[in-house]
Amino acid sequence: MRRYGKNPDEDDVRVRPNRKGNRPRTTIRPKHEDAAEGFVLTVDRGRLHVLIEDRTVVAMKARELGRKSAVVGDRVAVVGDLSGAKDTLARIVRVEERSSVLRRTADDDDPYERVVVANADQLAIVTALADPEPRPRLIDRCLVAAFDAGLEPLLVLTKSDLAPAEKLMESYGSFGIRYVVTSREELTEGDAADRVREKLEGRITAFVGHSGVGKTTLVNALVERQRATGHVNAVTGRGRHTTTSALALPLPTGSGWVIDTPGVRSFGLNHIDPSRVIHAFPDLEPGTEGCPRACSHDEPDCALDAWVTDGHADPQRLYSLRRLLSTRERREGD
Numbered sequence: 001m002r003r004y005g006k007n008p009d010e011d012d013v014r015v016r017p018n019r020k021g022n023r024p025r026t027t028i029r030p031k032h033e034d035a036a037e038g039f040v041l042t043v044d045r046g047r048l049h050v051l052i053e054d055r056t057v058v059a060m061k062a063r064e065l066g067r068k069s070a071v072v073g074d075r076v077a078v079v080g081d082l083s084g085a086k087d088t089l090a091r092i093v094r095v096e097e098r099s100s101v102l103r104r105t106a107d108d109d110d111p112y113e114r115v116v117v118a119n120a121d122q123l124a125i126v127t128a129l130a131d132p133e134p135r136p137r138l139i140d141r142c143l144v145a146a147f148d149a150g151l152e153p154l155l156v157l158t159k160s161d162l163a164p165a166e167k168l169m170e171s172y173g174s175f176g177i178r179y180v181v182t183s184r185e186e187l188t189e190g191d192a193a194d195r196v197r198e199k200l201e202g203r204i205t206a207f208v209g210h211s212g213v214g215k216t217t218l219v220n221a222l223v224e225r226q227r228a229t230g231h232v233n234a235v236t237g238r239g240r241h242t243t244t245s246a247l248a249l250p251l252p253t254g255s256g257w258v259i260d261t262p263g264v265r266s267f268g269l270n271h272i273d274p275s276r277v278i279h280a281f282p283d284l285e286p287g288t289e290g291c292p293r294a295c296s297h298d299e300p301d302c303a304l305d306a307w308v309t310d311g312h313a314d315p316q317r318l319y320s321l322r323r324l325l326s327t328r329e330r331r332e333g334d
């Protein structure tokens with residue numbers, strides 16, 4: 001699997017040139033020498049829940065952080081009351097350098113990008129095989145986001161009790177995307193939880209997907225702590241956005257984290273340079289060799305039409321690529 005350049009947050013560029021070893025140098029202020037290292041588990045109405053050793057401490061951003069925000073997965077320095085006792089509030093004085101940043105915009109024309117998760121190394125793209133229907137274009141968008149952020153994608157196909165997985169498995173598996181197929185029953189009674197856990201061990205994995213695809217059901221089967229799951233609306237086929245905030249949970253083996261996130265309607269990619277989008281289409285990328293310079297891949301001389309006609313890739317994928325590139329320019333329903 002190819003990995004692409006890390007895309008660190010802009011406000012992390014204050015890295016000193018003479019770094020010692022691999023340890024990121026951060027601004028050391030004498031008054032925060034006693035700060036504790038923590039890991040952000042969730043953010044709830046401006047309050048951050050930070051894991052410090054084995055306690056969860058509720059903290060707020062210190063004023064000196066300015067507009068810089070901490071998100072789930074961030075490693076932070078915390079001062080103040082670190083007891084974790086009820087009604088105490090500690091302060092986050094520093095956000096450490098991030099190894100990865102997963103971002104999205106609400107829509108492609110939304111200039112406001114949000115950081116979804118920091119420091120993840122894997123993106124689990126959760127898609128139900130039915131109820132709600134799979135939407136390959138959302139998978140493709142998540143793949144673009146994963147490649148751009150340097151996260152390894154893992155396709156998780158849920159609800160295999162409702163519909164067969166072969167078609168999606170074949171198309172995404174054929175160009176090297178790893179996948180697992182699960183169902184609620186197999187997760188609780190079969191070996192699906194173990195098969196999924198195997199792919200998560202030792203990593204920080206963010207779970208993304210539409211509302212109602214079964215992200216929380218899956219995460220609950222993998223960890224010890226339980227979160228509420230929802231119902232898929234019988235009329236619209238959409239879930240009701242049961243999960244409203246991202247939450248990091250440790251795998252029971254003690255190595256690795258899973259991050260459950262709220263369902264998304266779309267995965268806006270306004271922040272990604274169009275020339276990078278093609279990297280998430282490894283089945284099409286080699287076909288662009290015959291393209292004119294700076295090809296938009298949506299023009300008469302584009303070599304991808306012949307690439308698909310000659311049977312090198314599924315025409316649906318070219319459609320998906322073109323649709324993705326064009327919706328980045330003008331608004332269109334997905």
Ligand SMILES: Nc1nc2c(ncn2[C@@H]2O[C@H](COP(=O)(O)OP(=O)(O)OP(=O)(O)O)[C@@H](O)[C@H]2O)c(=O)[nH]1
Nearest residue numbers: 159183184212213214215216217230241242243263
């Ligand atoms: N038939 C079937 N239903 C499932 C399966 N997995 C989950 N469900 C059901 O799908 C519904 C939605 O599951 P959730 O886990 O809440 O979905 P989610 O992706 O977390 O949804 P949001 O939190 O809204 O983003 C629940 O009623 C689950 O019981 C499955 O394998 N098969």
Ligand SMILES: [Mg+2]
Nearest residue numbers: 215216242243
């Ligand atoms: Mg959920």
Ligand SMILES: [Zn+2]
Nearest residue numbers: 291295297302
């Ligand atoms: Zn082209």
